[in-house]
Amino acid sequence: MAQFVVLIIVVLTALASTLIGNFLVLRRLSLMGDAISHAILPGIIFAFFIAGSLESPLFFIFSILFAILMVFVIEYFSHNLKVSQESVIGIVFTALFALGVILLVNFADNVHLDQDAVLYGQAEFSYINRFVIFGMDLGVRSLWTMGFSLVLNAVMITLFYKELKLTTFDPGLAKSLNISVRKMHYLIMTLTSITVVAAFEAVGAILVVAFLVVPAATAYIVAKRLGVMIALSLVFAGLSAIFGYVLAINVDGSIAGAAALMSGVIMFLVFGGWKIYSKVNRYF
Amino acid sequence: MGFFSTINSFYVFWGSLFLGAAAGLIGVFAVLRKQGLLGDSLAHASLPGIALAFLIMKSKFLPGLLLGALIFCLLGAYLINLLVGKTRIKMDTAMASILSVFFGGGILILTYIQKLPLASQSGLDSFLFGQAAALLKNDVILIAVAFFVILFTVFLFWKELKIFTFDANYAFVLGFKRFFLETVFMTIFVLTILISLQAVGVVLTAALFVTPAVAALLWSDRFIYVVILSAVFGGFSGAFGAYLSANVANMPTGPVIVLFLTSFFLISFLFAPKKGIIKKYFIYRKNSRKIQSENVLGRFYRDYERGIQNIKIDDYVAYGYKQGILRYLKRCGFLQVKNGEISFTDRGLKEAFRVIEKHRLWETYLVNKLHLKSDHVHRDAEDIEHILTDEVVAELKEILQNPKTDPHGKSLKLN
Numbered sequence: 001m002a003q004f005v006v007l008i009i010v011v012l013t014a015l016a017s018t019l020i021g022n023f024l025v026l027r028r029l030s031l032m033g034d035a036i037s038h039a040i041l042p043g044i045i046f047a048f049f050i051a052g053s054l055e056s057p058l059f060f061i062f063s064i065l066f067a068i069l070m071v072f073v074i075e076y077f078s079h080n081l082k083v084s085q086e087s088v089i090g091i092v093f094t095a096l097f098a099l100g101v102i103l104l105v106n107f108a109d110n111v112h113l114d115q116d117a118v119l120y121g122q123a124e125f126s127y128i129n130r131f132v133i134f135g136m137d138l139g140v141r142s143l144w145t146m147g148f149s150l151v152l153n154a155v156m157i158t159l160f161y162k163e164l165k166l167t168t169f170d171p172g173l174a175k176s177l178n179i180s181v182r183k184m185h186y187l188i189m190t191l192t193s194i195t196v197v198a199a200f201e202a203v204g205a206i207l208v209v210a211f212l213v214v215p216a217a218t219a220y221i222v223a224k225r226l227g228v229m230i231a232l233s234l235v236f237a238g239l240s241a242i243f244g245y246v247l248a249i250n251v252d253g254s255i256a257g258a259a260a261l262m263s264g265v266i267m268f269l270v271f272g273g274w275k276i277y278s279k280v281n282r283y284f
Numbered sequence: 285m286g287f288f289s290t291i292n293s294f295y296v297f298w299g300s301l302f303l304g305a306a307a308g309l310i311g312v313f314a315v316l317r318k319q320g321l322l323g324d325s326l327a328h329a330s331l332p333g334i335a336l337a338f339l340i341m342k343s344k345f346l347p348g349l350l351l352g353a354l355i356f357c358l359l360g361a362y363l364i365n366l367l368v369g370k371t372r373i374k375m376d377t378a379m380a381s382i383l384s385v386f387f388g389g390g391i392l393i394l395t396y397i398q399k400l401p402l403a404s405q406s407g408l409d410s411f412l413f414g415q416a417a418a419l420l421k422n423d424v425i426l427i428a429v430a431f432f433v434i435l436f437t438v439f440l441f442w443k444e445l446k447i448f449t450f451d452a453n454y455a456f457v458l459g460f461k462r463f464f465l466e467t468v469f470m471t472i473f474v475l476t477i478l479i480s481l482q483a484v485g486v487v488l489t490a491a492l493f494v495t496p497a498v499a500a501l502l503w504s505d506r507f508i509y510v511v512i513l514s515a516v517f518g519g520f521s522g523a524f525g526a527y528l529s530a531n532v533a534n535m536p537t538g539p540v541i542v543l544f545l546t547s548f549f550l551i552s553f554l555f556a557p558k559k560g561i562i563k564k565y566f567i568y569r570k571n572s573r574k575i576q577s578e579n580v581l582g583r584f585y586r587d588y589e590r591g592i593q594n595i596k597i598d599d600y601v602a603y604g605y606k607q608g609i610l611r612y613l614k615r616c617g618f619l620q621v622k623n624g625e626i627s628f629t630d631r632g633l634k635e636a637f638r639v640i641e642k643h644r645l646w647e648t649y650l651v652n653k654l655h656l657k658s659d660h661v662h663r664d665a666e667d668i669e670h671i672l673t674d675e676v677v678a679e680l681k682e683i684l685q686n687p688k689t690d691p692h693g694k695s696l697k698l699n
Contacts, residue, residue: 028376029376030379030381031321031376031379031380033380034383034384080561081498082501082559083315084318086321086376087318087321087494089321091491091494091495091546094488094490094542095546095549097487097542098491098539098542101413101538206384209383210381210385213377213381217373217377220372220377221371252396252399253396253399254391254394254395256388257391257392258388260384260388260389261389264381264382264384264388264389267381271370271371
């Protein structure tokens with residue numbers, strides 16, 4: 001039963017990240033997802049000191065605020081420096097991650113996180129923490145947090161589907177129709193931050209980074225419509241999560257690592273299949 | 285033994301110094317080619333190589349591990365190029381994909397290794413965050429050799445690499461071989477990544493390349509100075525970061541080096557003489573004050589022409605101008621205030637005429653020479669009046685043969 005819960009958590013994480021990841025890939029913000037998931041580390045530790053525990057909702061809120069602050073910091077520096085944005089991302093996320101690691105090493109006993117867990121998470125044990133409100137035990141916490149971010153992403157993307165689509169593909173037209181490009185940008189960044197923070201605690205950083213980008217990129221190889229791309233990416237994400245889980249159980253290794261690896265395997269299978277298909281297609 | 289408490293800390297110091305300098309050197313090229321984070325991707329991509337090499341050798345024999353890392357670095361670079369070249373996927377997505385997939389694979393193998401009944405696997409995860417303290421004499425020799433190879437290569441191909449970095453297409457038009465230069469650059473790039481893995485770790489390698497380079501770019505526009513400065517920032521951070529890490533408990537090497545680099549970056553960002561943010565802020569304020577006061581003078585001059593010589597302070601505020609600008613203009617001796625009314629001094633009138641003259645000359649130029657309609661030129665002139673220099677004004681007068689009025693019939697003589 002516990003194992004089944006872990007699988008569900010991994011699948012939920014995969015779907016939530018992939019959903020928002022489609023827009024990151026299309027808007028060339030892939031590295032931003034990577035950066036946020038590294039740079040929130042000191043934020044998570046500060047949030048822990050402020051909130052006093054990993055269980056408190058306050059912890060969750062502060063971590064998200066910090067992640068959004070990070071986005072502003074990167075944008076501030078790219079605005080004021082004449083180098084490409086990826087270089088700025090490189091400076092900011094390494095600096096914050098380094099700070100986070102040093103804090104972690106020195107206060108590890110208090111924070112209940114360890115260096116390795118930060119990177120590859122402990123999906124294996126994600127079923128242990130319970131979600132308790134007013135003394136009522138409502139079940140596994142990660143199920144709630146990941147379920148919440150999946151539902152939130154789905155609802156927001158459905159509500160603002162038209163606006164997101166337009167600002168992604170034709171910002172100029174969007175502007176002339178009085179749709180705020182900036183607001184949509186920060187909507188995406190906020191959703192990304194919430195997803196990353198939720199997933200960070202449940203399954204660690206790499207799984208999020210992989211699922212923010214890889215399934216959406218895979219779908220982008222073949223899809224020609226946004227709706228199709230999102231649908232396909234969700235299928236790829238679900239499959240990667242399930243196969244990754246099975247692989248990890250079989251070799252007794254990290255679930256997050258295996259799922260990330262599987263998303264890559266699926267990517268190159270799709271790439272190969274698509275190449276063959278388009279070669280064959282030419283003769284018919 | 286003073287500064288070096290043990291012979292080991294001597295090795296650590298010099299090893300990290302060479303390492304930081306090499307990465308700083310290469311970093312400038314990478315950042316200018318917009319490939320700053322390629323180092324990050326490739327470093328992450330090398331992790332499964334290290335893990336697999338260990339699995340095969342069952343020992344932490346460094347050259348073997350680095351060979352594994354090299355193979356996966358190259359594989360990662362190849363796959364990134366493949367994705368960008370053969371699909372619609374863009375560079376940033378390709379880098380992020382390869383980074384996370386390879387790293388995930390590496391973590392999977394590492395966790396698998398941890399559960400094997402071997403004694404030698406402990407310490408393998410120091411490749412994640414780096415452990416310069418573990419550098420031995422042979423590692424330092426390896427790093428030093430690599431550093432001099434990189435230095436020599438850059439020296440040898442200086443001209444080629446420079447032109448290739450700034451204007452690749454031009455370089456190829458001149459007949460430099462794309463594939464050859466690309467290979468030379470990638471070789472020294474990957475070589476630097478490989479030697480940095482052990483000391484700084486996979487996760488933070490990106491900073492070694494990007495941070496000193498961007499910091500150095502803030503100080504100078506001469507390429508050679510930027511490259512040298514970046515290498516100095518890198519070397520200094522490497523050496524002292526590693527030294528601190530080796531001598532203070534609970535200070536992992538990679539993160540400490542990165543924080544040193546970040547301090548260099550922040551200091552440069554704030555205080556660099558021309559491009560620092562503080563200097564830029566002062567330039568911005570000066571400019572903004574100049575433009576605002578010229579606008580005030582221009583407005584007053586137009587009123588003056590219409591016979592309004594004194595303007596009430598209340599009206600000045602109602603025009604939307606700031607009190608600070610009035611104080612500034614008084615300090616300059618351009619305006620005077622008597623009984624709550626503002627008027628020009630003689631100097632102020634001349635200064636105001638200079639502003640209006642620029643405006644009207646430009647309007648005349650646009651109408652007479654560029655044949656724009658006279659009701660289309662005010663906006664342009666409004667911007668250019670703050671920019672034109674005395675030389676340009678003299679030249680305009682000559683081209684226009686000292687006109688008496690502008691296209692709207694307004695006077696170009698001070699009366």
